[in-house]
Amino acid sequence: MAYVRVEKAVKYFPREDGTDMLVLDAVSFETKEYGITCLLGPSGCGKSTLLNIITGLEHLEQGRAEIVSNHRDAGKDAPRLGYVFQDPRLLNWKRVENNLIFALKGMGIPRQEWDERIHKYLSLVGLLEFRKQFPLYLSGGMRQRVGLARGLVIEPEVLLMDEPYSKLDHLTARKLREYTLEICARLKQTALLVTHDVEEAAYMGDRTVILSPRPARITDILDNPLPPLERDVDDTRFIQFKKKLLQSVMRLVKEEV
Ligand SMILES: Nc1ncnc2c1ncn2[C@@H]1O[C@H](COP(=O)(O)OP(=O)(O)OP(=O)(O)O)[C@@H](O)[C@H]1O
Ligand SMILES: [Mg+2]
Numbered sequence: 001m002a003y004v005r006v007e008k009a010v011k012y013f014p015r016e017d018g019t020d021m022l023v024l025d026a027v028s029f030e031t032k033e034y035g036i037t038c039l040l041g042p043s044g045c046g047k048s049t050l051l052n053i054i055t056g057l058e059h060l061e062q063g064r065a066e067i068v069s070n071h072r073d074a075g076k077d078a079p080r081l082g083y084v085f086q087d088p089r090l091l092n093w094k095r096v097e098n099n100l101i102f103a104l105k106g107m108g109i110p111r112q113e114w115d116e117r118i119h120k121y122l123s124l125v126g127l128l129e130f131r132k133q134f135p136l137y138l139s140g141g142m143r144q145r146v147g148l149a150r151g152l153v154i155e156p157e158v159l160l161m162d163e164p165y166s167k168l169d170h171l172t173a174r175k176l177r178e179y180t181l182e183i184c185a186r187l188k189q190t191a192l193l194v195t196h197d198v199e200e201a202a203y204m205g206d207r208t209v210i211l212s213p214r215p216a217r218i219t220d221i222l223d224n225p226l227p228p229l230e231r232d233v234d235d236t237r238f239i240q241f242k243k244k245l246l247q248s249v250m251r252l253v254k255e256e257v
Contacts, residue, residue: 002068002079003069003190004037004068004158006028006050006065007028009053010024010025023215024046024049025215025217027050027218029209032190036181037205037206038193038194038200038205038208039051039211040208040245041212042196043196044214045214050065051194054158067158069157071157079157079158080155081157081160082151082156082158083160084148084151084159086167095132096122097122099146100121100149101118103154106154109154125145125148125179126179127142127146144168144176145179148180152189157190158191159189159190160191163194166196181204185229199233203233207224210249219248224241226238226241
């Protein structure tokens with residue numbers, strides 16, 4: 001069991017002129033314990049900043065952000081976090097399997113487990129036959145799948161994904177959403193996915209946390225009425241839920257203009 005808990009998070013960044021810019025304004029939410037929680041908000045509102053705070057790359061001025069887990073002594077060990085980026089950020093001079101080994105080594109996973117894990121996670125993303133290939137010889141969608149396998153191979157308590165499919169063409173992104181949803185459901189993976197795409201949130205999110213334009217405030221938290229494997233973008237129930245999310249987002253836009 002693991003989930004992310006953010007409580008009254010306040011974050012400022014310094015501006016060029018020396019004044020402070022408020023980015024997160026008392027943001028509080030909890031992710032689901034199993035499944036995907038989406039952070040849905042407009043560009044520049046502070047979504048990536050929130051992920052950086054959760055990974056410990058950035059600090060908070062006030063409040064807290066933590067991984068609640070019963071797998072480890074939270075006071076002693078760092079949480080095990082997987083990360084999938086918008087750009088897969090693979091090491092192009094290393095074969096696919098060595099990209100995964102790099103993550104396994106970094107996390108201190110014993111060498112005798114490597115082969116089994118590489119086999120398992122490359123199979124899950126459908127790329128086992130490409131384990132010896134170099135990333136530059138793969139398509140963009142395949143590289144993104146390697147990125148997903150690399151995030152999962154360390155068996156993270158929480159998988160963090162920052163707009164992982166926003167640079168792919170429509171059909172590839174759609175296929176990869178399907179893939180990721182299925183894999184996360186099968187693994188009972190706790191995940192936090194950043195997106196600005198309402199349809200992506202409706203499709204991927206078991207829960208969606210809606211953020212306002214900067215400074216980010218939580219404006220709504222909506223749980224998906226449909227289980228992950230019963231979401232069909234053409235189904236009326238799906239369209240209804242997507243509308244609900246969209247209305248929530250549009251309310252904010254109207255307040256802005
Ligand atoms: N290290 C930094 N120093 C100063 N300002 C920063 C820093 N990182 C982010 N910002 C600012 O904080 C705000 C939030 O940025 P962030 O990258 O979190 O937005 P985002 O919601 O992820 O946007 P996008 O959807 O475009 O990726 C932006 O105004 C950005 O310019
Ligand atoms: Mg971002």
